Amino acid sequence: MRVKDYIFLAKSNLSRRKKSVFISCFLIVVSMLVLILSLSFTISMKSAMNKAILKNISYRTIVINGKSKEDIPRIMEDVKSVSNVIKVVSQKEYSYGSSNFYISGKEYNGSINLLGADKDIQPNIIAGREIEKNEKLVCIIPKEFYPYNSTEKYQKDKVIDGESLIGKEIKINYNSYYYKPAESILKNTFSKTFTVIGVYDNEESFSNNNDCYISFDDIYEIQETIENDSEIIDQIVVFPNSVYAIIDSSDNMKKAVEDIQNLGYNATPRSVANIDLINVINVVAILITVVILLIVVVNLVISSIKSINDRSYEIGMLKAIGYKDKNIQNIVFTENLIIGVLSYIITLIFAFILMLIAKYKIVSGNRELEMMNININLIVCLIAFLISTIIPILTAKVSARKALTKTIVQLNKEG
Amino acid sequence: MNKSIVLKNGIKEFNLKNENIIAMDNVELEIVPGKMYVVMGHSGSGKSTLIQILGLLDTLTEGKLYINGEETSNLTEDEKAEIRMKEIGFVFQSFYLNPKLTALENVILPMYINNEIPSQKRKERAIQLLKSFGLESRMNHYPKELSGGEQQRIAISRALVNNPTFILADEPTGNLDAKNEKIVYEYLKKLSQEGKAIVVVSHNENIKEYADKIYYMEDGKLRE
Ligand SMILES: Nc1ncnc2c1ncn2[C@@H]1O[C@H](COP(=O)(O)OP(=O)(O)O)[C@@H](O)[C@H]1O
Ligand SMILES: [Mg+2]
Numbered sequence: 219m220r221v222k223d224y225i226f227l228a229k230s231n232l233s234r235r236k237k238s239v240f241i242s243c244f245l246i247v248v249s250m251l252v253l254i255l256s257l258s259f260t261i262s263m264k265s266a267m268n269k270a271i272l273k274n275i276s277y278r279t280i281v282i283n284g285k286s287k288e289d290i291p292r293i294m295e296d297v298k299s300v301s302n303v304i305k306v307v308s309q310k311e312y313s314y315g316s317s318n319f320y321i322s323g324k325e326y327n328g329s330i331n332l333l334g335a336d337k338d339i340q341p342n343i344i345a346g347r348e349i350e351k352n353e354k355l356v357c358i359i360p361k362e363f364y365p366y367n368s369t370e371k372y373q374k375d376k377v378i379d380g381e382s383l384i385g386k387e388i389k390i391n392y393n394s395y396y397y398k399p400a401e402s403i404l405k406n407t408f409s410k411t412f413t414v415i416g417v418y419d420n421e422e423s424f425s426n427n428n429d430c431y432i433s434f435d436d437i438y439e440i441q442e443t444i445e446n447d448s449e450i451i452d453q454i455v456v457f458p459n460s461v462y463a464i465i466d467s468s469d470n471m472k473k474a475v476e477d478i479q480n481l482g483y484n485a486t487p488r489s490v491a492n493i494d495l496i497n498v499i500n501v502v503a504i505l506i507t508v509v510i511l512l513i514v515v516v517n518l519v520i521s522s523i524k525s526i527n528d529r530s531y532e533i534g535m536l537k538a539i540g541y542k543d544k545n546i547q548n549i550v551f552t553e554n555l556i557i558g559v560l561s562y563i564i565t566l567i568f569a570f571i572l573m574l575i576a577k578y579k580i581v582s583g584n585r586e587l588e589m590m591n592i593n594i595n596l597i598v599c600l601i602a603f604l605i606s607t608i609i610p611i612l613t614a615k616v617s618a619r620k621a622l623t624k625t626i627v628q629l630n631k632e633g
Numbered sequence: 634m635n636k637s638i639v640l641k642n643g644i645k646e647f648n649l650k651n652e653n654i655i656a657m658d659n660v661e662l663e664i665v666p667g668k669m670y671v672v673m674g675h676s677g678s679g680k681s682t683l684i685q686i687l688g689l690l691d692t693l694t695e696g697k698l699y700i701n702g703e704e705t706s707n708l709t710e711d712e713k714a715e716i717r718m719k720e721i722g723f724v725f726q727s728f729y730l731n732p733k734l735t736a737l738e739n740v741i742l743p744m745y746i747n748n749e750i751p752s753q754k755r756k757e758r759a760i761q762l763l764k765s766f767g768l769e770s771r772m773n774h775y776p777k778e779l780s781g782g783e784q785q786r787i788a789i790s791r792a793l794v795n796n797p798t799f800i801l802a803d804e805p806t807g808n809l810d811a812k813n814e815k816i817v818y819e820y821l822k823k824l825s826q827e828g829k830a831i832v833v834v835s836h837n838e839n840i841k842e843y844a845d846k847i848y849y850m851e852d853g854k855l856r857e
Contacts, residue, residue, distance in 0.1 A: 220752060223745040230733040535729035538690060539743040540718020540795070542711050 219545055228552035231525070238521035239557060245517060246561035246609075247568065249510035250602045254569045256503030258595040260496045266591065267496070268468065273342050273423040275333070278465040279312075279488040280475055286459055293461045293483060300463070300477045302470040305339055309458035310441035311434040318391040321365065321383065328366035331426060332357075332390070334434035339464055341423055341431065346384045346416035349433060357388060357412040357432045360420035364427040377427070380417035388412045388430075392440050394447035408443055410436060462488070511605070515613055518557070522550055522617040547618035554610030562606040569594055635702070636720075636798045636830070638664040638687055642696035645682050645853075656682040658853035659696075664832060666798055669825040669843055672834040674850030680834035683850065684803045687832065688721050689713040718746055722792030722800045726807035728784045730776040730791075736763065736783075737772040740790045747795050762790040766820065782813030789820060800824060802833045806840075818843045 232239050284293050290308050297306045314332045319325075335341075337351040340358060349356055363378040389411045395402040412432055420427050441458070463485075465474045471487055478485040526533060536546055573594055645657035656679045664670060664687070674680050685691040686698065689705060698705045700716060708716070730739050740759040744750050750758065763772050766786040776784055785805060792800055802821065806814040814837070822843045825831040833840060834850075841847060848855050 219745045227742075227745075230731070234733055531727070531729050532731055535723075535725075536742075537714065538688065538717060538723045539746075539791070540714050540716075540721075541746055542714040544711070545746060 219548070224548055224552040225556070227549050228556055231529075231549065232553050232556060234529075235521065235525050238517075238525070242514065242518050242521060242557050243561045243564065245510060245514045246558065246606055247565045249507050249514060250562065250565040250606055251568055251572070252503055252510065253507040253605075254565065254594065254598050254602050255572060256499065256506075257598040258569075258573075259592055260499050260503070261595045261598065262592040264496050267424075270422055270424045274425055274489075275335075275339055275341070275464060276425075276489040277487075278468045278471060280463045280465065280471070280478060280485050281488050282461040282463060282478060283484045284459045284461060290459060290461060296481050296483075297461060297463045297478055300474060300481070302465050302467070302474050303463045304466050305336075305464040307334060307434055307462050307464070308438075309460040309462060310445075311438040312462040314392075314437050314440050316390050316392065318393075319365070320389040320391075321378075322386045323389075326365050329428060330365050330388075330390070331429050332437060332440075333429055333431050334437045335431035336434055341418035341425070343416040344419050345381045346414070348416060349431070352433075352435075354433050354436055355410065355412055356415045357430050358416040358418055359383060359388075359414055359430045360425060360427045361417050362420055362427050366428070380414075383414045384417065386414050388414060390440070392444055394444050395449075397448060397450045399452050405449065406447055408440075408447075410440065412436075511609065515609060518554060518610060518613040519617045522554060522613065526550065526617065543618075547614065550618045551611060551614035554614040555607060558606040558610035562603055565602065565606070566599065569599075636666050637699070637701060638662075638799060638830070639699040640687065640696065641699070643683075643686060643693055643698065644695040645679075645686060645691070646694045655853050657686065657693075657855075660853075660855045662687075662848070662855065664799060664830045666828050666830045667825060668845040669822055669831040669833070670846050670848065671840050671844035672832065672848045672850055672855070673836060673838075673841075674834070675836060678850040679853040680836075680850050681803050682853075683855070684723075684801050684832065684834055687799075688723055688801045689717055718743065718795055720797050720799055722789075722795070722797040724785070724789055724792050724800065724802040724805045726804040728776070728781075728788045728808075730784055730787060732776050735773050735775055736768060736779065736787045739776070739787055740794055743791060743795050750795070759790070759794060762794055763787070766790055780813070781808050782810070782816060785809060785813070785817055786820070789817070793824070797829075799830045799832070802831070804835050804837075805833060806835070806837060811839075814839065 282293055282297060284290050294306045294308065297303060311334050313334065315329060316332055317329045319330055335349055335358065337349060340349055343358065344361060346358075349358065359380045361380045363380045363383065364372070364376065365378070366373075366376065389409055391407055391409045393407050394405040396405055418425075418431075420429065463474070463478065465471055475485050475487060533546055537543075573592070576592070640660055640662040643657055643660040643662070644655070647654040647656055658679075660683065662683075672680055672683060682691070686693060689698075689700070689708075693706070700720065705713070705716075731742065734742065737756070737759055740763060741755050744755040744758070760769075760772065763769060766789065768783060768786055768790070771779055771783055771787075776787070779787070785808075789800075789805075800821070805821070806817050809817065818840055821831050821833060825845065833844075846857075848857055
C-alpha cells in the first residue's frame with residue numbers, strides 16, 4: 219500500500235471525528251507551546267548569563283592561597299603551566315579597594331574597587347576605547363557608575379553616567395602607615411591620577427557598579443608602594459599573599475580548579491554564578507509539559523480506540539477485503555501522525571506570533587530583557603517536533619492493537 | 634491447479650458464559666467455479682457462520698477447510714488476509730461502504746493492497762466495473778446519496794475488483810426491494826456463468842430459481 223493511499227484514507231477518517239481531532243490538536247499545541255516558549259526563554263536567559271559571566275573576569279578567576287609572601291613566585295610559576303590559564307597575577311596586581319579619591323577634582327566619600335586589566339583581559343567597552351598594551355594611568359569605569367559604599371542604601375539619583383566622565387580624571391590617594399600594636403599612624407600619602415578612557419556595561423556583565431579597571435602594573439605599583447613604605451613596629455601585618463589565575467573561559471573553570479588543586483594548592487573560584495532560578499523554571503515547564511502530554515496520550519488512545527470501535531463494521535469490512543492488521547494499524551498511525559504534524563505546525567505559528575508580541579510589548583524598553591536576546595530555540599523546536607510525532611506513533615500502536623482483535627466477528631451481527 | 638473451497642466435517646461452537654452453541658454441525662461442502670450455490674435457512678440456523686468460515690473470517694472448532702487444495706488451519710492471519718484479498722469477495726446485507734468515500738473510491742479501496750494491479754490502472758478498472766453495473770453516472774456520489782440497490786451494486790463491484798474466484802454473499806438482498814433484488818440475483822448468476830464460484834446464503838425463496846445447487850441449513854446442519 220502506498221503512503222499516498224494511507225494519507226488519503228487517514229484524511230477521510232479524520233474528517234469523521236473532527237471534535238476529538240480538534241481536542242487532541244489543541245492539547246498538543248498547548249503542551250508544545252509551553253515547552254518551546256519556556257525552554258527557549260530559559261535557554262536565552264542562560265546563554266545571556268553565560269555571556270555575562272564570560273565578560274566578567276571575576277567569574278573566570280581562581281584564587282590560590284599561599285601560606286606566606288615567599289610562596290608567591292613558586293605558585294605563580296606552577297600555575298602558569300596549567301592549561302586554559304591565560305594570566306597569573308599576584309593579589310597585589312589583581313585589585314585594590316580605594317576609599318579616598320577625587321573625580322574631576324571633587325572629593326568623594328565612597329569607595330572604588332580597582333581591578334587589574336590589560337589588553338587581553340578587560341570588560342567589553344560600550345563607549346570610549348579599550349586599554350592598550352602596556353598603557354598606564356588610564357581607567358575604564360561602569361556605565362552606571364556608583365562610587366559609594368555598597369553597604370549604604372542605594373540611591374538611584376546618585377548614579378553617574380559613566381560616559382559623561384570619559385576624558386575626565388580620577389585621582390586616587392593611598393597611604394603608608396606605621397603599624398603599631400595599639401594603632402596605625404599615617405606615614406605618607408601618595409596619589410595617582412587616571413584618565414577615564416572607556417565605559418563598560420556593568421549590568422550586562424553582572425558587575426558591581428563601582429568596579430573600575432586599571433592596568434595590572436598600576437595596581438602593583440600602588441600595593442608595592444604601600445608595602446615598602448609602611449613600617450611595622452611590634453606587629454604582625456599580613457600583606458596579600460594570594461595568587462590569582464585568570465582562565466580563558468568560564469566553561470573551563472571547573473577543570474582548571476581541579477588541575478590547580480592537583481598541584482597541591484588550595485584553589486577556589488572567585489565568584490560563582492547562581493542559575494538555580496533558571497533551573498527551577500525549566501523543571502516547572504517540563505513538568506507542565508509532561509502532565510499535558512500524558513493527557514494527550516490518554517486522549518489520543520481513547521479517541522482512536524473509540525473511533526476504531528465506532529467503525530468496527532468498516533474495519534471488519536477492510537479485513538474481509540484482505541487488509542492485514544498491519545495495514546489497518548498504519549491507517550490509524552497515519553491519522554495520528556497527521557494530528558501530530560498539524561499540531562506541530564500550528565504550535566510553531568503560535569510560538570512565533572507570541573514571541574513577536576512578547577518582544578514588542580514586554581521586552582522592548584526593558585534593558586535587562588532586551589539584553590537576553592530572547593528567541594525561539596531551534597533545538598527545542600526539533601525536540602518538540604520529535605515529541606509531537608513520536609507520541610501519535612506510540613498511541614496508534616497501543617490503540618490499534620487494543621481495538622483490532624475483535625472486529626471481524628461482529629460483521630454479520632446486523633439484520 | 635483446480636480452484637475450490639472444500640469443507641470437511643466442519644464444526645463451529647461458540648462458548649458463551651455457561652452455554653455452548655453449536656452454530657455449525659458436521660458440515661460437508663465443496664465449492665467450485667462456474668456454479669451458483671444457494672444456502673437457505675431460518676434466522677439463527679448458522680448461515681452467516683458458514684460464510685465466515687468459508688471466507689477465513691473465523692476458524693473452525695473442528696474439521697478442515699481447504700482452499701485451492703491447501704489446508705487452512707495453520708495459516709497466519711496475514712496469510713489468510715492475502716487469500717481473502719486474492720481469492721474471495723464478500724457481499725453483505727448492510728453493504729458496509731465507507732460513507733466518506735465516493736462510489737468510485739469505495740471500489741478502488743481493495744486495490745490499494747493489491748500489488749498485482751498497477752496503481753495507475755486502478756481507477757480505470759474501477760470505472761469499468763461500475764459501468765458494467767450501470768453506475769457510470771453515480772461514480773462520484775457518496776453512499777448516502779445512493780439507493781440501496783445502487784449501494785449493493787457498488788459493494789459487489791468492490792468484491793469483484795481484485796478478480797477473486799469466490800464470491801460469498803450473506804443475505805445480499807436483505808435490505809433491497811423486489812426490483813433491486815432481481816437485479817442483484819441476475820448479476821450474481823451472470824458472474825457464475827462467467828466462471829466465478831458464487832455462494833449466496835439467504836432465507837428468501839425467490840433466489841431458488843437462480844441456483845445451480847441448493848442447500849438447506851437447520852440448527853447448524855447442512856443438507857441438500
Ligand atoms: N460470535 C458469536 N458468539 C456467540 N454466538 C454466536 C456468534 N455468532 C453466531 N452465534 C450464534 O450462532 C448461531 C448461528 O448464528 P448465525 O450464523 O448468525 O445464523 P444466521 O446467519 O443463519 O442467522 C446463533 O445461535 C447465534 O446466536
Ligand atoms: Mg445471518
